[in-house]
Amino acid sequence: MAELVIVLVVVAAAAGLLRWRRPAWYWVCFGAAFASVRVLVRYTSVMEACGLTVPPPRWRLTLARMANRPFPEARSPRILCLRPTRTGLVLRLKLRPGQDAFDFSAATDRLRHSFGMYAVSSREVRSTIVELRMTGYDVLDRVRMPAEASADSASPLRIPVALREDGAVHYRDYRSVPHGLTLGATESGKSVYQRTLVCGLAPLDVALVGIDCKQGVELFPLARRFSALADDPDTALELLEALVSHMEDVYLLIRAEQRTSVAVPDAEIAADIWDLPAGLRPTPVVVLVDEVAELALFATKDEEKRRDRIITALVRLAQLGRAAGIYLEICGQRFGSELGKGITMLRAQLTGRTAHRVNDESSANMAFGDIAPDAVLAAIQISPDTPGIAVAGDTTGGWARIRAPHTSLRDAVNLCNEHAHRTPDLPALAPFRPVATVPSSASVPLTKSASATA
Numbered sequence: 001m002a003e004l005v006i007v008l009v010v011v012a013a014a015a016g017l018l019r020w021r022r023p024a025w026y027w028v029c030f031g032a033a034f035a036s037v038r039v040l041v042r043y044t045s046v047m048e049a050c051g052l053t054v055p056p057p058r059w060r061l062t063l064a065r066m067a068n069r070p071f072p073e074a075r076s077p078r079i080l081c082l083r084p085t086r087t088g089l090v091l092r093l094k095l096r097p098g099q100d101a102f103d104f105s106a107a108t109d110r111l112r113h114s115f116g117m118y119a120v121s122s123r124e125v126r127s128t129i130v131e132l133r134m135t136g137y138d139v140l141d142r143v144r145m146p147a148e149a150s151a152d153s154a155s156p157l158r159i160p161v162a163l164r165e166d167g168a169v170h171y172r173d174y175r176s177v178p179h180g181l182t183l184g185a186t187e188s189g190k191s192v193y194q195r196t197l198v199c200g201l202a203p204l205d206v207a208l209v210g211i212d213c214k215q216g217v218e219l220f221p222l223a224r225r226f227s228a229l230a231d232d233p234d235t236a237l238e239l240l241e242a243l244v245s246h247m248e249d250v251y252l253l254i255r256a257e258q259r260t261s262v263a264v265p266d267a268e269i270a271a272d273i274w275d276l277p278a279g280l281r282p283t284p285v286v287v288l289v290d291e292v293a294e295l296a297l298f299a300t301k302d303e304e305k306r307r308d309r310i311i312t313a314l315v316r317l318a319q320l321g322r323a324a325g326i327y328l329e330i331c332g333q334r335f336g337s338e339l340g341k342g343i344t345m346l347r348a349q350l351t352g353r354t355a356h357r358v359n360d361e362s363s364a365n366m367a368f369g370d371i372a373p374d375a376v377l378a379a380i381q382i383s384p385d386t387p388g389i390a391v392a393g394d395t396t397g398g399w400a401r402i403r404a405p406h407t408s409l410r411d412a413v414n415l416c417n418e419h420a421h422r423t424p425d426l427p428a429l430a431p432f433r434p435v436a437t438v439p440s441s442a443s444v445p446l447t448k449s450a451s452a453t454a
């Protein structure tokens with residue numbers, strides 16, 4: 001009854017307000033307020049219906065029996081906070097004795113139907129506290145990143161790259177997860193994801209290095225923001241070896257600045273580039289590799305030697321690069337042992353895993369088989385009609401469905417051009433710095449020329 005009254009009041013207010021033109025944010029607030037009231041009104045009955053209540057304590061039952069009063073009702077978890085968000089609500093609950101976080105993750109589907117929300121997900125914040133994130137609509141249908149999602153100064157290499165299905169922003173944080181692997185079949189959205197990453201990195205003080213074996217079609221248009229680019233395996237090998245020697249120079253610098261002495265407090269001993277004074281700190285480098293399998297395939301003996309040197313350089317960068325501020329972002333369709341020796345060793349170093357739609361279970365296993373087996377199923381269930389949807393694993397072994405905003409190549413080119421002045425000059429990589437030239441026309445005619453008599 002109370003719910004009906006509230007609904008009538010809210011609808012009447014909305015009907016009155018409809019006559020005035022209100023900005024979009026007003027209707028977002030209005031929707032969130034409406035959803036909050038609905039959740040609060042239904043809360044106790046939903047918790048009871050979903051089996052998320054606990055019986056009252058014995059002492060209350062005894063008191064009721066002694067006072068000959070009705071027995072107290074089962075108790076729901078206590079609401080600690082209810083926060084409306086742009087996409088729905090966040091409800092923080094304190095568990096009652098005897099409850100655990102799994103009860104809530106198992107009941108998310110029942111909660112979603114009972115509260116009339118599009119999706120509900122749960123996570124344990126800390127012991128006894130569970131957070132339910134509810135979204136009112138399919139946030140991955142048309143991704144719009146919240147305006148406040150931007151790289152923050154406290155964590156300079158943490159960039160917002162996609163939206164999670166619970167409405168939260170998915171960040172790529174190079175300092176906590178230095179190296180990442182992105183897999184996906186053709187047309188699954190890998191390039192758009194990588195482009196979004198470049199757009200997030202472009203305004204930061206970071207050097208971008210690209211290896212794009214698709215003859216440079218993905219990364220060369222963004223060349224003005226790149227400090228080094230390679231578009232074939234031969235150049236890629238030289239570039240990777242130059243990066244390895246740059247890494248060794250950075251280690252020498254860190255070593256020279258360590259000032260290890262018993263008199264120096266621990267905090268002043270530098271162990272990586274972030275411990276160095278800002279004036280001395282080398283620019284961090286993010287290395288983006290598109291279609292990594294192209295670097296690992298070979299047909300002749302010479303190509304095999306080149307392949308081994310490339311994989312060795314990548315493994316060295318993955319093993320030692322973090323402290324020298326070198327981060328790898330590797331993209332491909334498959335990345336398993338069939339690509340030859342060294343690949344699984346390299347994959348083990350790539351902590352951040354993202355899988356777009358894959359064609360078979362073994363491809364999904366390459367991303368998640370060794371860290372989150374249930375994410376494998378989620379990755380193979382992605383529909384071909386929704387390019388860009390991906391499953392992202394996190395450091396805790398958990399995973400989430402995400403989708404990057406649809407960044408067009410034009411938008412990415414404009415953003416890279418706007419931030420071209422930030423492109424650092426790395427002397428070790430100078431020979432690979434792209435020069436802006438107008439490409440000569442392709443030697444193979446791409447269209448059949450019309451005959452003179454046509």
Ligand SMILES: Nc1ncnc2c1ncn2[C@@H]1O[C@H](COP(=O)(O)OP(=O)(O)OP(=O)(O)O)[C@@H](O)[C@H]1O
Binds near residue numbers: 387405
């Ligand atoms: N996040 C997204 N939102 C909406 N559409 C997307 C998204 N990501 C990709 N797409 C669409 O899917 C199509 C394929 O995307 P993309 O080129 O990134 O795939 P890919 O995996 O790199 O394919 P390939 O390996 O063949 O290059 C694009 O035309 C794009 O319009």
